[in-house]
Amino acid sequence: MQLITVGTVAFDRIETPFGVAEKTVGGAATYISLAASVFLDKMGLVSVVGDDFPEATMDQLRQRGVDLQGLEVLQGKESFFWAGRYHYDMNTRDTLETRLNVLLDLDPTLPEDYRTAPYVMLGNLDPTVQAKVLDQMTERPALVVMDTMNFWMDSAMEKLREVIGRVDILTINDAEARQLSGEHSLVKAAGKILTMGPKYLVIKKGEHGALLFSKDRVFFAPALPLEDVVDPTGAGDTFAGGFIGFLARTQDHSFDNLKRAIIVGSALASFCCEKFGIERMLEVSREDIDQRIQEFVDLVDFDIELVG
C-alpha cells in the first residue's frame, strides 16, 4: 500500500440555499481516497459501513485503486448518517442530525499489508480510533497527516493532544486553530501548535483558502473563486486527500513541495464543490486538473519591483 486512510464512510443528507441532496454517499475516508487516487494506485481504506452501503460505490473505489479489505461491512446494521444545512454564505453550516450507527463499532484491525504503508492519513474521527491505527503500524510511517475538528477538542482534548503529538502534519480550520492554541492570531496559534508535535500545520479557511505553516515559513493558497458552489461538503477532505496523495506520489516532504501539495489539494477541492457529494470527483479528468492548477497559477501570479 502506498497510503492508508482511516475515516468515515457514510451517507449524507445535504441542504443548501440552492438545493437538497436527500441521501448521497459521503464520509471523510471516501473523499480522501477518491482525491488521493488521482496520484496513487494502491491505497487502503480503514472504516466500517452497514449492509445498506451501495456495492456500486465500493466498485468505483476499487476501480480507482482503493483496496477495501480494511472496510468492515456489518450485516444488519446501518451506515453512519449525517445531515447538515448550509447557510447562505455556503461557508458555514449547521448539523441537523448525526446517526453514528456502525461507527459505534469501529475498532479497526489493520490488514497485514496495510501495516507497512509509508503514508497514513488520519481522517477526522475519534482520536482513540486514530491512535489505534498508528499503534498497528509495524514501523513509523514516512508521513502521517491528521485531520480533526472542534468536536474532539471539546470532548476528548487529552487523547487528541496525545495523537497530535504523534503526527507530522495537522490540518484544522482557523477557528479550531484558535481553540486548540488559545491564541487569536493565527501566526501565534501556529507557533504554539507546532510545539505540540507536528512539523507542519495546515489551516483550512474554506472559501478563503489555506495557510501552511512551518516553524519559520508560511505559505498561503487561495480558494478558486467559483461561478457556482453547489455543495462544499467533503471539500476539506478532498483537499487533504489531494495533499497527501501528491506527497505520497512525489515522496518529497520539503516546504516547497508541500506548497505544491497545497495547490493540488485546493484545485481538487474546488471540483468537489461543483456538484453534490462525490459526483464531481468521479468524473474529473487529468486535463481538468491541469487546467485548474493553471488557474491557480494565474490567480496569484504577479511580478513587482520593490519601491524603495
Added chain:
Amino acid sequence: MQLITVGTVAFDRIETPFGVAEKTVGGAATYISLAASVFLDKMGLVSVVGDDFPEATMDQLRQRGVDLQGLEVLQGKESFFWAGRYHYDMNTRDTLETRLNVLLDLDPTLPEDYRTAPYVMLGNLDPTVQAKVLDQMTERPALVVMDTMNFWMDSAMEKLREVIGRVDILTINDAEARQLSGEHSLVKAAGKILTMGPKYLVIKKGEHGALLFSKDRVFFAPALPLEDVVDPTGAGDTFAGGFIGFLARTQDHSFDNLKRAIIVGSALASFCCEKFGIERMLEVSREDIDQRIQEFVDLVDFDIELVG
C-alpha cells in the same frame, strides 16, 4: 495635483477585545492620503472638519505632500466622530455611535488647481458629494477610483448607481458586492457589477485578502497573516490609498500593474493594523514597505509542474 481625495476626516473611538483608543484621528480621506503619500508628493484633500481638529495632524499631512486648501475648517463646530467595537475575530465590528457634526455641511467647492488632477479617489461618503467632486473636474480624470459601503446601498441606491456608472474602479467588500449585484457567487457578482460602468472591481475581504476582477481576468492577493492585529480601522482606506497612489505614480492602468497596486495596497494595509489609528502609518519607512512586499511575494510564491 497628482491625486485628489474626497472623504471623511474624523475622530474615532475604537474598542477591540484587546484595547481601547478613546479619541484618535481617523477618517477615510486621512488614511487614503497618508497611504498615497508613499508614492506621491502633491495631493489634494477635499473634506471638512471642526475647529477641534488638531493642527499637528494637519501639519503631518502637509509634510507628506497633502495640500489642505480643500479641507474646510468650520469654526465653532465639531469634527465627524465615529465609535465602533470590534468582535473577537477582529474582522467584524459594530458601530456604537456616529456624530455627523460638520459632515452635514460638506458641500465641496474644489480649489482651482484640484480640478485638473489626473487621479481622483472618491472615499466612502454620500454619493451626492462624490458626484459633486466629479462634476467640478474640468476634464475627465485619467482614473477615478470609488469606495462605498452598504449604508449607501440601503439609503441612496439610485444616486449610488449613477456615480458607480462614472468611475473606472470600484472597491467594496464581499457582502456589499453580493448586495449590489443580487448574486451570491462573487464571480457572478463581479460580472454584473462590471456591466454597471467600472472597468475593474476590487472586492476587499479584510483578513481574507482582496480580489481584482476585470471582464475576463481575476487576481487574488492575500492579507498578510500578522502576529498581532491591534486595530483594523482604516485598513480598507489605506489599501485604497496605496492602490491609487501606486497607479498615479506609475501611470499604467494595465491589469498587470493593477495587480502590483493591489499588493502594494495590501502591504500598506497590513501596517495600518499594527497600531491604533494612523499611528503606524506615520512612522512606516520605505524599507519597511519593501520588506513587507517581499513577504507577500514569499507568501504566495510556488512553482508547479502540471500533473497530466
